[in-house]
Amino acid sequence: MSAPVRLLFGDQLGPHFTDDHDGELLLVESKQVFARKRWHRAKAHLVLSAMRHRARELGDRLDYRQAPTYGPAVRDAVRRGAEQRPLQVLHPTTYAAVRLVERLEAGEAAGLDGRGLDVERLDARGYVNSRADFTRWAEGRGGRRLLMEDFYREARRREGVLLDDGGGPAGGKWNFDHENREPPPKGAVTLGVPEPWWPEEDEVDAEVRRDLDAWEAAGEVSFLGRDAPRIFPATREEALTALEHFVADRLPHFGAHEDAVLEGDPWMAHSLISAPMNLGLLDPLEVVRRAEAAYVSGSAPLASVEGFVRQVMGWRDYVWHCYWHFGDDYRHRNELDAREPLPRWFAELDGSATRARCLAHTLDQVAEHGWVHHIPRLMVLGSYALQRGWHPEEVTDWFHRAFVDGYDWVMVPNVVGMSQHADGGAMMTKPYTSGGAYLSTMTDHCGSCELDPKVRVGDDACPFSAGYWWFLHRHRERFGANNRMVRAVRGLDRLKDLPDLVAQEERRGSSPP
Missing domain, CATH: 1.25.40.80 (Serine Threonine Protein Phosphatase 5, Tetratricopeptide repeat)
Structure with missing residues (x-):
């Protein structure tokens, strides 16, 4: 029997995915991946640059194919004359990729015409614990x-x-x-x-940039954020x-x-x-x-x-x-019944739309780099989405597309379970959100902001200070039974301006603060 062809996905690019395999390797670059969703430009560039750099490193060991879809590319790669060689796959990192492997195995992927491939599945790599x-x-x-x-x-x-x-x-x-x-x-x-330490771009990056520019000019793809050096x-x-x-x-x-x-x-x-x-x-x-x-x-x-x-x-x-x-259905959890759509100003990374310095600066940083560290992600972007009641699936999808390190396996638990508390506490015992006092202590945003973290109601009210209490008010019954939240919920009874606060936040909705 012929040696199997090992299929690599675009997030399996290190030597620990290839060093134990002497046979042929396969990596497929599909433009359709970037056409289906609006990814951050920096993310599209990084992924393509990493894949093409790996192809250059592996040389003749790797069959690098640029194709519209995976099925025909994989089919043609495993064929050698009349022979169909087996395919070897390391456990993918997403449910969607697992379903692709199953379709290849069953012959249901595009271009296979019902002729299934002989697929050997290997355990996942790239994690400390199996x-x-x-x-x-x-x-x-x-x-x-x-x-x-x-x-x-x-x-x-x-x-x-x-x-x-x-x-x-x-x-x-x-x-x-x-x-x-x-x-x-x-x-x-x-x-x-x-x-x-910053890398220096090379001719591979130049080629990637030319391709992305051409695809975008032709209307085949559209990106979030700004192009910048990798x-x-x-x-x-x-x-x-x-x-x-x-x-x-x-x-x-x-x-x-x-x-x-x-x-x-x-x-x-x-x-x-x-x-x-x-x-x-x-x-x-x-x-x-x-x-x-x-x-x-x-x-x-x-x-x-x-x-x-x-x-x-x-x-x-x-x-x-x-x-x-938690399974593939976990992504659909919405225990807080958050139904508001992600507003355009936030989704498009428009920091100029808001007077809130923390939101404006963080959105601008994401637009420029496709990255901010975990506190702006959790306690600015995620916390604001939670307080506003935005739909967790939309929030998850946005984080996935807007961040260079965002993958489905990363963002579904991080957003559904931690950031948006949409699983009702299966992953974390309490929601991660706060008022302006936390941001005033842990960041320097408030010092240059025209809004006041100590003010809840009025033209200069901090949207986090108001939003925090509005969020607790909406979910008073649920969190009143949570040992880690009951003290905060009781604080609602001490707010003399609560009716005005609720009316203000209901008027504001998802409009930029």
Whole structure:
């Protein structure tokens, strides 16, 4: 029997997806992917650049096909004369891709005419914990709710990460969150740490830009955001360089201010490696080991290293497994019955539409880079959408398209479960939203904003301070029974201006503040 052809998807681009395979590799570039939805221009550029760079690296080992749809491209790739070779597939990262594999197997994909392919499916790669590990952990809880913290500790024990000689957590604690919640330094414009390492574009990027410009000019595709020089790694070598620079220059400063925001410093001390990691250019366990080595050598403090490790092998892995554990229908959950459509000004990244400085600045940053770090995503963009009652499926789709590191498996649990609390608490015990006081403490937006975080009603009212109480008012009964929310709900009874606040917010609806 002929050696199988291994099909790679566009987020399986690192050596850990190919090094155990001596046969032919297949990668399909389909323009239709970019035609079906309006992606951020920076995301389209990054994905195509990464795929084409990988094709150049692999040379004759890779059959790189540009085709309208996958079915005919895969069919033609596995044929060798009259022979049809088997196809090998590493577990894809989305339900849609799994369904594509099933259609290839059944002969139902476009161009197969009912002649199914012989498909060998391999386990997923690019995550610290296997799906079998997660299933054993989840089933072993005896009906208790899933908690990321418990999952994270189990994963660290299994992999021996940041443990002392007795098998306990280094430093005597599993979690250094308390030390990692400092507001931005008073009066600072930046954190004062070196900027991230930036890649230099090459002829592959020039070719990608020409193609995207041509497709857009022909009306075949349309993009969100702005075109700009590529700032995220598109190759394994670039990703490793970015990782090394982060560990040396930025990881030591990461922990304390990881939840803080400064307008003059969009990167703070964050790693910016989520995009190359989600393209498969870095394996998360190698990232974790590199950070751990910085702690062991004394070049980075434990609180910073633990906070970063928790993001990579804790939250990132947990989100991946929740995506599969909760099932494909999870994306449709809407327990808060949020029905308002995403407004055009927000969907189009129009920061000029709003007087609220935090919203304007964050939307402008997304338009420019296709990226902001986790606090603007969660506590500005996501929190505002939650307070306004925007439909969670629309919010999920927007995050997926607008962010360079956004993939279905990333955004469905992050938005449905965490940001929009649309699963009713299956993933997180309380909604992540706040009034203006939190933003005033953890960001420097309020200092340059004409709206006042201390004011709830009136022309200078902060939309978050008003929106927070409007949200609680709408869901008073539900959250009044939540132990983590009952105190906040009781606060509604102390608001003498609540009727005026509710009337104001109902008038405002989804209009820009």
